Amino acid sequence: MYSKKVMDHFMNPRNVGEIENADGVGEVGNIRCGDIMRISIRVHDDVIDDIKFKTFGCGSAVASSSIATEMIKGKTIEEALKLTNKDVLDELGGLPTIKVHCSVLAEQALKAAVLDYANKHGKHYKELEGFSPDEDHPHDEHELEA
Amino acid sequence: MKPIYMDYSATTPIKPEVLQVMEEALREVYGNPSSVYELGQTSKRRVEEAREQLASLLGAKSREVFFTSSGTEADNWAVHIAKKTKPGKHMITCTIEHHAILHTMEAAEKEGYEVTYLPVDKYGFIDLEELESAIREDTILISIMYVNNEIGTIMPVEEIGAIAKKHGVLFHTDGVQALGNVPLDMSKSNIDMMSMSAHKIYGPKGVGALYIRQGTRVVPLLQGGAQERRMRAGTENVPGIMAFGEAARLSKLHLKEHVERLTKLRERLKKGLMQIPESFFNGHPEKRHPGNVNICFKYIEGESMLLLLDAIGVSASSGSACTSGSLDPSHVLMGIGLPHEIAHGSLRLTLGDFTTEEDVDYVIEHLPEIINRLREMSPLTPRE
Numbered sequence: 400m401y402s403k404k405v406m407d408h409f410m411n412p413r414n415v416g417e418i419e420n421a422d423g424v425g426e427v428g429n430i431r432c433g434d435i436m437r438i439s440i441r442v443h444d445d446v447i448d449d450i451k452f453k454t455f456g457c458g459s460a461v462a463s464s465s466i467a468t469e470m471i472k473g474k475t476i477e478e479a480l481k482l483t484n485k486d487v488l489d490e491l492g493g494l495p496t497i498k499v500h501c502s503v504l505a506e507q508a509l510k511a512a513v514l515d516y517a518n519k520h521g522k523h524y525k526e527l528e529g530f531s532p533d534e535d536h537p538h539d540e541h542e543l544e545a
Numbered sequence: 546m547k548p549i550y551m552d553y554s555a556t557t558p559i560k561p562e563v564l565q566v567m568e569e570a571l572r573e574v575y576g577n578p579s580s581v582y583e584l585g586q587t588s589k590r591r592v593e594e595a596r597e598q599l600a601s602l603l604g605a606k607s608r609e610v611f612f613t614s615s616g617t618e619a620d621n622w623a624v625h626i627a628k629k630t631k632p633g634k635h636m637i638t639c640t641i642e643h644h645a646i647l648h649t650m651e652a653a654e655k656e657g658y659e660v661t662y663l664p665v666d667k668y669g670f671i672d673l674e675e676l677e678s679a680i681r682e683d684t685i686l687i688s689i690m691y692v693n694n695e696i697g698t699i700m701p702v703e704e705i706g707a708i709a710k711k712h713g714v715l716f717h718t719d720g721v722q723a724l725g726n727v728p729l730d731m732s733k734s735n736i737d738m739m740s741m742s743a744h745k746i747y748g749p750k751g752v753g754a755l756y757i758r759q760g761t762r763v764v765p766l767l768q769g770g771a772q773e774r775r776m777r778a779g780t781e782n783v784p785g786i787m788a789f790g791e792a793a794r795l796s797k798l799h800l801k802e803h804v805e806r807l808t809k810l811r812e813r814l815k816k817g818l819m820q821i822p823e824s825f826f827n828g829h830p831e832k833r834h835p836g837n838v839n840i841c842f843k844y845i846e847g848e849s850m851l852l853l854l855d856a857i858g859v860s861a862s863s864g865s866a867c868t869s870g871s872l873d874p875s876h877v878l879m880g881i882g883l884p885h886e887i888a889h890g891s892l893r894l895t896l897g898d899f900t901t902e903e904d905v906d907y908v909i910e911h912l913p914e915i916i917n918r919l920r921e922m923s924p925l926t927p928r929e
Binding site: 406409410412415426430431432433434435436437453454455456457458460461498 | 844845846847848849852853856865866867872873874885886889921922923924925
């Protein structure tokens with residue numbers, strides 16, 4: 400079902416936990432669908448020098464959050480905000496179609512954490528304009544056209 | 546690492562005796578049962594022997610057993626029979642049926658039938674008074690499953706059948722999980738039709754059956770040749786049917802011992818796993834499938850649990866959204882009233898004839914580590 404890379408990140412997730420006194424915390428997802436991600440970041444000189452996650456969800460949700468934190472750690476906020484769910488998917492070597500929303504969740508959790516940081520520190524990032532962490536993440540409806 | 550299979554309600558491994566019969570069938574019993582020559586007639590006899598073996602397990606007459614390709618086909622056929630032989634546009638089922646019934650009912654609704662989906666209580670039982678009051682002049686079928694595939698609850702099918710009989714309504718039950726796990730005697734039963742499947746009783750996949758009480762009007766679902774007394778066209782799956790017959794023979798021979806042994810293992814597993822904090826046992830404590838344990842663990846998600854169990858060699862299943870293939874957790878767990886956050890953390894372990902006490906103890910020993918690991922990773926777990 401999952402690629403080796405997904406399984407590696409699920410079995411050995413990187414950056415699990417929560418940063419004490421984090422500069423920004425973002426939580427997305429909802430209990431109905433069964434996936435919730437919380438990302439906390441520490442920012443120093445506009446660089447995300449620490450990032451941790453906690454995830455309630457399936458294998459691909461855990462793997463998506465794990466790999467996203469790995470990709471973001473050490474990046475500037477500007478760089479981090481360029482991360483898309485497609486980057487997460489590519490880095491994981493793909494996810495089954497019905498699990499693509501897990502990668503979206505990872506992107507949104509990161510953005511939510513940065514938004515929290517921006518709000519707390521009076522910063523403004525144009526990449527976050529119009530972003531709302533409370534919006535329901537898109538879930539793929541399954542249909543088949545033969 | 547020894548593989549530990551605990552998903553017998555999904556499917557069972559084939560028994561060596563069954564495999565032997567099937568091998569012989571594939572090699573030697575290749576004639577078409579509809580052919581006049583001896584080779585064909587041999588196949589026909591072997592199919593009839595299998596029918597007798599299954600009928601014997603059911604306490605039914607051979608002529609009441611019709612082979613199909615699966616339990617799903619049998620479910621579809623039963624609904625079709627009601628629609629085509631009874632005047633009326635109303636059917637009754639319940640919310641926690643298998644999709645083979647639920648989706649067939651939904652399809653019937655699109656054709657203009659009305660369907661009542663009876664709710665169930667926390668154990669998965671329907672209310673018999675509610676059932677009786679749901680029956681209308683134009684009710685043609687009541688279809689309530691015998692044993693629930695997820696939570697293992699055994700429905701009061703004889704009481705349901707008595708109500709159906711009193712009102713002259715056909716009663717069908719999906720008996721896929723009941724066959725081989727519950728003693729059956731159709732000669733004394735109120736069931737008019739019952740669906741079954743070979744691969745849940747240590748037979749092969751791709752063969753099922755529908756029991757239809759003698760005297761019930763039957764129409765075919767599949768049109769074509771004259772197989773199954775013109776009621777189910779298509780060349781018989783001779784090896785599958787012969788193997789089903791052998792599986793039924795073995796099941797009848799060992800039923801009592803099978804139920805007693807599994808019940809002991811089930812109780813041992815349940816007791817061990819219920820030591821885990823914030824765990825919730827699903828289904829009825831006694832009126833349940835002898836090998837079914839279904840527990841929800843709070844704060845964690847089912848698929849993650851399955852992957853970690855798989856990593857230590859344990860095959861199991863869950864009713865979480867990710868494993869149900871939809872956005873919601875399983876309709877059965879929702880149906881018994883579980884909130885989403887609990888239903889997502891469900892684990893179904895189903896035991897069978899090759900499960901040992903050591904297997905059960907291994908799971909009891911290792912599951913807590915898995916639960917702890919996932920709880921530590923979960924943002925829902927309350928902080929100490």
